[in-house]
Amino acid sequence: MSRKPRANKRILVVDDERDLAELLELTLMKMGLEVDKAHSVGEARGLIDANRYDLCLTDMRMTDGEGLEIIRHIQQKKLDLPTAVITAYGSTENAVSALKAGAFDYLAKPVSLDQLRTLVKSALRIDDSPPDTTQDVSSRTLMGDSAAIRQVLDLIDKLARSQAPVYITGESGSGKERAARAIHAKSSRAEKEFVAVNCGAIPENLMESEFFGYKKGAFTGATEDRDGFFQAAGGGTLFLDEVADLPLAMQVKLLRAIQERKVRKVGSTQEEPVDVRLISATHQNLAKCVEAGRFRQDLYYRINVIELKMPPLREMGDDFELIARHVLARLAQQNGMPEPRFDDGALQALKYYDFPGNVRELENMLERALALSDGITIHQDDLQLNPAGSEPLGSVGDGGGTLQDYLDRVEKQAILEALEKTGGNRTQAAKLLGVTFRSMRYRMERLGMKE
Numbered sequence: 001m002s003r004k005p006r007a008n009k010r011i012l013v014v015d016d017e018r019d020l021a022e023l024l025e026l027t028l029m030k031m032g033l034e035v036d037k038a039h040s041v042g043e044a045r046g047l048i049d050a051n052r053y054d055l056c057l058t059d060m061r062m063t064d065g066e067g068l069e070i071i072r073h074i075q076q077k078k079l080d081l082p083t084a085v086i087t088a089y090g091s092t093e094n095a096v097s098a099l100k101a102g103a104f105d106y107l108a109k110p111v112s113l114d115q116l117r118t119l120v121k122s123a124l125r126i127d128d129s130p131p132d133t134t135q136d137v138s139s140r141t142l143m144g145d146s147a148a149i150r151q152v153l154d155l156i157d158k159l160a161r162s163q164a165p166v167y168i169t170g171e172s173g174s175g176k177e178r179a180a181r182a183i184h185a186k187s188s189r190a191e192k193e194f195v196a197v198n199c200g201a202i203p204e205n206l207m208e209s210e211f212f213g214y215k216k217g218a219f220t221g222a223t224e225d226r227d228g229f230f231q232a233a234g235g236g237t238l239f240l241d242e243v244a245d246l247p248l249a250m251q252v253k254l255l256r257a258i259q260e261r262k263v264r265k266v267g268s269t270q271e272e273p274v275d276v277r278l279i280s281a282t283h284q285n286l287a288k289c290v291e292a293g294r295f296r297q298d299l300y301y302r303i304n305v306i307e308l309k310m311p312p313l314r315e316m317g318d319d320f321e322l323i324a325r326h327v328l329a330r331l332a333q334q335n336g337m338p339e340p341r342f343d344d345g346a347l348q349a350l351k352y353y354d355f356p357g358n359v360r361e362l363e364n365m366l367e368r369a370l371a372l373s374d375g376i377t378i379h380q381d382d383l384q385l386n387p388a389g390s391e392p393l394g395s396v397g398d399g400g401g402t403l404q405d406y407l408d409r410v411e412k413q414a415i416l417e418a419l420e421k422t423g424g425n426r427t428q429a430a431k432l433l434g435v436t437f438r439s440m441r442y443r444m445e446r447l448g449m450k451e
C-alpha cells in the first residue's frame with residue numbers, strides 16, 4: 001500500500017509522560033510537521049484507526065500497555081506507517097523486540113533532539129521514493145524468478161523501509177553482498193555511502209583505527225586525522241562481511257559503538273555520534289561460533305535482529321538458466337563478441353550441477369567456458385563441470401565400465417560432496433542426500449569408502 005504525497009506530513013506521538021510528548025511535539029512542529037498526541041495505547045489505536053499518519057513515535061511503556069501493542073496493531077492493519085519507539089536508557093532488549101515486531105527505528109531516553117530529527121527525516125524520505133523505481137532496483141540487483149528468490153526480494157523491500165540491523169546468511173557466492181547493496185539502494189540511505197568491510201581481511205592491530213578512524217599523532221605514521229569505516233558510512237550503510245572473523249576484542253568495541261551510536265577515534269578523547277545502518281553477513285554458523293565462545297552472544301543478539309537467508313543456487317529452480325544467459329550476454333559484450341548460445345547438453349549439465357560455489361561459481365565457469373568455446377555455442381565440455389577434487393565420472397562402456405560402475409561413481413561422488421559440504425558430518429550429509437543415516441552408512445561400506 002503506498003501513500004500519496006501530501007503537503008504536510010502528519011506525525012503521531014504516543015507518550016504518557018506529557019512533558020516529553022510536548023517536547024517532541026515542539027521539535028517536530030519546528031520541522032514544519034503536523035503532530036497529534038496520544039497519552040495511552042488505547043488512545044493511540046483510536047487515532048491510528050481514524051487518521052492517516054506518516055510516522056508514529058511511541059514510548060515503550062505506558063500505563064495501559066506497551067508500545068509493542070501499537071506496532072502490532074499497525075502491522076495487523078497492514079498500514080504503511082513507519083513506527084519508531086522510545087526506549088528506556090540501556091534497554092537494548094526492548095529496542096530489539098520492537099525492531100523484530102516491525103518498528104522502523106528506536107531512540108533511547110534521554111531523547112537527543114538531533115537524533116530525533118535525523119530519524120524523522122529518514123522516515124519521511126522513505127515515502128518520497130516512488131514504488132515503481134524501487135521495484136526496478138531489486139530486479140536489477142538480484143536476478144531470479146524462483147519462489148526462493150522472490151521471497152528474498154520481498155523481504156529486501158521490507159527491510160529497506162526499516163533501520164533494523166540485518167544479518168544475512170547463506171553459502172559462499174550466494175549473493176549476500178549483493179542483497180546488502182540492494183537493501184541500501186532501496187532505503188532512505190541510498191544517497192549516502194554503502195561501505196563494505198571484509199572483517200577477515202583486516203590485520204588485528206589495525207582494526208580499531210580502520211573502523212573508528214584516528215587522530216593525527218595517535219601513532220607513528222598518523223600524519224593527519226583520518227575517518228574510519230563508521231564515519232565513511234555516515235548516514236549510509238555499513239556492511240560487515242565475514243563478521244564471524246572479528247576478533248573478540250574488536251567485538252566488544254563494535255558492540256559499544258552500535259549500542260551507544262557513538263565512536264571514538266584512536267588517539268581522541270572525544271566521542272562522536274555516528275549514524276549507520278548495520279548489515280552483517282557470514283557463511284559460517286554464527287550461533288555455533290557463539291556456542292564455541294568465538295563470538296560474543298550480546299553482539300550476536302544485537303546484529304541478528306532480522307535474518308535474511310540467501311538460498312543456494314541449487315534451490316533456485318530454473319534461475320540458473322536465467323542468470324547464466326544474462327552473465328553470458330554480459331561477458332560476450334565485454335569481449336566485443338556476439339552472444340553465444342548454450343546447446344541442450346550444456347543446459348542439462350548446468351541443471352544437474354550442484355553449484356557449491358553458487359552464482360560466483362557459475363560466473364567463473366562461464367568466463368572459462370566462453371574462452372574455451374568456439375564463440376558461437378557453449379557445449380557441455382566447455383563448462384568443465386567436474387567438481388573440484390573429484391574424479392571425472394567418465395562414461396559407460398568403451399573402457400568406462402558397466403552401468404553399475406558408472407552409477408557407483410556417481411553415488412560415491414554425491415556422498416563425498418555431501419560430506420565435504422557438511423564438514424564430514426554424516427548425519428547432516430545423509431539429510432542433504434535425502435537418505436537415512438543407516439542407508440548412508442550402508443552405501444559407504446558398499447562403495448568401500450572409509451568412515
Ligand SMILES: Nc1ncnc2c1ncn2[C@@H]1O[C@H](COP(=O)(O)OP(=O)(O)OP(=O)(O)O)[C@@H](O)[C@H]1O
Pocket residue numbers: 141142143144170171172173174175176177178179241282283323359360363
Ligand atoms: N541472484 C543473483 N543475481 C545476479 N547475480 C548474483 C546473484 N547472486 C549472486 N550474484 C553474483 O555472484 C557473485 C557473488 O555474490 P556476492 O559477492 O554477493 O556473494 P556472497 O554471498 O557475499 O559471497 P561470499 O560469501 O564469498 O562473501 C557476485 O558477482 C554477484 O553479483
